[in-house]
Amino acid sequence: xxxxxxxxxxxxxxxxxxxxxxxxxxxxxxxxxxxxxxxxxxxxxxxxxxxxxxxxxxxxxxxxxxxxxxxxxxxxxxxxxxxxxxxxxxxxxxxxxxxxxxxxxxxxxxxxxxxxxxxxxxxxxxxxxxxxxxxxxxxxxxxxxxxxxxxxxxxxxxxxxxxxxxxxxxxxxxxxxxxxxxxxxxxxxxxxxxxxxxxxxxxxxxxxxxxxxxxxxxxxxxxxxxxxxxxxxxxxxxxxxxxxxxxxxxxxxxxxxxxxxxxxxxxxxxxxxxxxxxxxxxxxxxxxxxxxxxxxxxxxxxxxxxxxxxxxxxxxxxxxxxxxxxxxxxxxxxxxxxxxxxxxxxxxxxxxxxxxxxxxxxxxx
Numbered sequence: 001x002x003x004x005x006x007x008x009x010x011x012x013x014x015x016x017x018x019x020x021x022x023x024x025x026x027x028x029x030x031x032x033x034x035x036x037x038x039x040x041x042x043x044x045x046x047x048x049x050x051x052x053x054x055x056x057x058x059x060x061x062x063x064x065x066x067x068x069x070x071x072x073x074x075x076x077x078x079x080x081x082x083x084x085x086x087x088x089x090x091x092x093x094x095x096x097x098x099x100x101x102x103x104x105x106x107x108x109x110x111x112x113x114x115x116x117x118x119x120x121x122x123x124x125x126x127x128x129x130x131x132x133x134x135x136x137x138x139x140x141x142x143x144x145x146x147x148x149x150x151x152x153x154x155x156x157x158x159x160x161x162x163x164x165x166x167x168x169x170x171x172x173x174x175x176x177x178x179x180x181x182x183x184x185x186x187x188x189x190x191x192x193x194x195x196x197x198x199x200x201x202x203x204x205x206x207x208x209x210x211x212x213x214x215x216x217x218x219x220x221x222x223x224x225x226x227x228x229x230x231x232x233x234x235x236x237x238x239x240x241x242x243x244x245x246x247x248x249x250x251x252x253x254x255x256x257x258x259x260x261x262x263x264x265x266x267x268x269x270x271x272x273x274x275x276x277x278x279x280x281x282x283x284x285x286x287x288x289x290x291x292x293x294x295x296x297x298x299x300x301x302x303x304x305x306x307x308x309x310x311x312x313x314x315x316x317x318x319x320x321x322x323x324x325x326x327x328x329x330x331x332x333x334x335x336x337x338x339x340x341x342x343x344x345x346x347x348x349x350x351x352x353x354x355x356x357x358x359x360x361x362x363x364x365x
Contacts, residue, residue: 015057018043031061031077033069040064045075059308062087066094066128067275068139089113090127093120094135103136126302130278193234194242195227198250200257202344205320207250208239213267217253217320219340233318256321260288260352264322272316275303279313286327288352293331315339321348 009015009029018026026043033040034050040061041047058064061071061078066087071078093109104112109132110120124132193215195208206218208230216230230239249266256264270280278301285300286292292300294307294314303309314325320340326348330336338345 012057015043016052016055019055020049022046031058031064032056033058033064033067038069039072040069040077041072042075042077045072045077047072047074062091063306063309065091068094068098068142070095070098087127089115089120090124093124093132094128097132097136098139103133103140106132128303130275191234191237193230193237193239194246195230195239196241196243196246196250198247198254200254202257202340202347205250205253205257207246207253209246209249210269212269214249214319214322215269215271216318217322218318219320219344253321257348257351266322268319268322270319270323272313275306275309276313276316279310280317280319280323280325283314283317283324283328286324288324288327289354291327291329291333291349294328294336295331297328311337327352 009018009026015026015030015032017023018029019032022044024044029043031040031042033056035054035056036050040058056067058067065071065078090113092113096104096109096112106121107117110117113120115123121131124130124135128135130138191210193208193210195206195216198205198207203220206216207214208216216233218229227239227241230237252266253264256262270277272280279297282297282300294310295304297310298304298307301310310328314328315337317323317325317339320326326338326345328336335342335345335349
């Protein structure tokens, strides 16, 4: 990749502007993928521009394909930079999994790309961050999600996604969707979410939960904005404020903020992609008082080149402190960005290090 081109587009905002302008100099800097079509393109692609909220950016076409997207037939983005020898068989295997109605066996995949099953399994996990079986499960979950949102009935969506039985589809949905397929199809219709807002040294703390567990911990959220943010995530859910019946959980979150040594033993309802789940699981392994860099987290989940993707997963976390993305810092020790403000991140790290004693509210910049 051309280094000068890459540094000219360091943020998603600049990349999106380059797509809008179809800037020729962005050709070797990145590709963009459209979640609704499953296709990725060059920045200069002549296809009709998609909505911004449906766009994901990738540094290389290999990363886009490993994330499950296929190349656009118009602009041929895969021809900009050829994949490395190590990636080429893995990309072929990913495409094979995506095209198959049922997940292929490990030996079938390995034979198809000319590798031994043991070596193929290790290489696949190192480059993709998931085992072939895990990747196949993610593909089926994505198909199920797309089918349900497209309006297919639950049974059709389950079998079209590649699940051999309704029970397998429902079992997978509990983990990947966080709700039943019928609820997801109706945008969480009938799901009950309760929330309350408490005060802490970091300012207001919103705590919300489904029947499965805590689904949101937001720092600095006002009482006026909190219900609207929850309705955007769960448009069909029954959302209500419950200060009396829900105060105990909020109190435990505030107590944990005040004294991280207490721990936070609450059931969590964590929703995200397979990659995000791996990142968030690694974050929860970082003890209070310690930190790790984005690159170190990428190494721990078997994706050493995915530091930027790790940063995006941290930014997508909606469970402040329960999933401690504040413990991930830049190389050199600088705190880096934080969904709820850098000042709050510094305050959290200071308190966990045993030096933060100021109880004055900390407001995000």
